[in-house]
Amino acid sequence: SPTTITAVDVLVTSPGRNFVTLRITTADGVVGLGDATLNGRELAVAATLRDHIVPLLLGQDAHRIEDTWQFLYRSVYWRRGPVTMTAIAAVDVALWDIKAKLAGMPLYQLLGGASRSGVLAYAHASGRDVPALLDSVRQRIEEGFRAIRIQTSVPGVRTVYGVSSAPSPTGRYSYEPAKRGPLPAEEDWDSQAYLRHIPGVFETVRAEFGAELPLLHDAHHRLTPIQAARLGTDLEPYRLFWLEDVTPAENQEALRLVRQHTTTPLAIGEIFNTVWDYQTIIREQLIDYVRSSVVHAGGITGLRRILDYAAQYQVKSGMHGPTDISPVGMAAATHLSLAIHNFGIQEYMQHDPITSEVFRTSFTFTDGLLHPGEEPGLGVEYDEDAAERFPYERAYLPFARLADGTIHDW
Numbered sequence: 001s002p003t004t005i006t007a008v009d010v011l012v013t014s015p016g017r018n019f020v021t022l023r024i025t026t027a028d029g030v031v032g033l034g035d036a037t038l039n040g041r042e043l044a045v046a047a048t049l050r051d052h053i054v055p056l057l058l059g060q061d062a063h064r065i066e067d068t069w070q071f072l073y074r075s076v077y078w079r080r081g082p083v084t085m086t087a088i089a090a091v092d093v094a095l096w097d098i099k100a101k102l103a104g105m106p107l108y109q110l111l112g113g114a115s116r117s118g119v120l121a122y123a124h125a126s127g128r129d130v131p132a133l134l135d136s137v138r139q140r141i142e143e144g145f146r147a148i149r150i151q152t153s154v155p156g157v158r159t160v161y162g163v164s165s166a167p168s169p170t171g172r173y174s175y176e177p178a179k180r181g182p183l184p185a186e187e188d189w190d191s192q193a194y195l196r197h198i199p200g201v202f203e204t205v206r207a208e209f210g211a212e213l214p215l216l217h218d219a220h221h222r223l224t225p226i227q228a229a230r231l232g233t234d235l236e237p238y239r240l241f242w243l244e245d246v247t248p249a250e251n252q253e254a255l256r257l258v259r260q261h262t263t264t265p266l267a268i269g270e271i272f273n274t275v276w277d278y279q280t281i282i283r284e285q286l287i288d289y290v291r292s293s294v295v296h297a298g299g300i301t302g303l304r305r306i307l308d309y310a311a312q313y314q315v316k317s318g319m320h321g322p323t324d325i326s327p328v329g330m331a332a333a334t335h336l337s338l339a340i341h342n343f344g345i346q347e348y349m350q351h352d353p354i355t356s357e358v359f360r361t362s363f364t365f366t367d368g369l370l371h372p373g374e375e376p377g378l379g380v381e382y383d384e385d386a387a388e389r390f391p392y393e394r395a396y397l398p399f400a401r402l403a404d405g406t407i408h409d410w
Ligand SMILES: O=NC(=O)[C@@H](O)[C@H](O)[C@H](O)CO
Pocket: 039, 177, 218, 220, 270, 320, 322, 323, 324, 397
């Protein structure tokens, strides 16, 4: 039939950073794109797709999104996990792209239409010291952002998460955590120094920018539950929009202790990939925002189900949107963020301009709001010739050790 899948290509390219893209083509020549990028383990997903999933897709009907999702989720047998769920996500998003193109409408219309005029985005501001941080906040405000994540260095800690060491070629200070090279970079960490330092940083930022500007902060899994409770309490006077990944959450019950101590809103889950990772923390309302992106949580089909579950408990979306989510993933997120009712906020780190030589997007960022645009489907084109100019180079996320050498969460 015209919607039979006749080609499935796994495309690896590195315009500014590594990306994996799945391209599905039907008999009548309709093309769908899915983002399959898993930062630091890109080739694991590429191999899962190329060696195991592509043979299952050829000859199938591209219209059957739900059945394909259930087939891939259950027939793999070894359920869940970032590699499997990212591979399933790429298939899912590519099929939604095709279906929306066949329907002649932008994907958000197929998901129920717009529930708001635009998608509130937040940007990253960072600085090795507070003056540089304040400049970075000013720059983001000038770019039109209405919500800003604050990350800065910590006295006594040589390196630290979220702070770019030098401007990118475009002068943009966006922070690309993965470093190209044969081995991952080792970073140091000191939770007590961090806990002593951060409240004063927000005191200064609030004094400089006032009480209204929505401020976010990412603790990046580094605190114990009681330390997380301490930080959440100390930050209450600064009324954060959210405090993210405040403690590792494989043990979802750990958030009970944090919740008992603080009213600072909590966001968790960018490294989660199914609703089961969230079941306790959503049902017990231990978090306020679900951080999963479309790319790592089983696609539109997977993430929409997590967010519908979250909506029953007044928990909202806060989709992950770093540079290691490709423009395809960002477009999918923007469509879903526009359509769902329980939208919270959308992370938007802005890719290095070189990325747009491969990915041509039609989503817009205007006056602090993203909009997916009116192109049929996702609204993204992939330039395969350009992609070949940027060969893959292995890159790793850093890891952290404490002063005595003990491995710590990065
Ligand atoms: O909230 N954003 C983050 O935590 C990111 O910077 C993640 O460390 C990277 O995207 C992992 O690839």
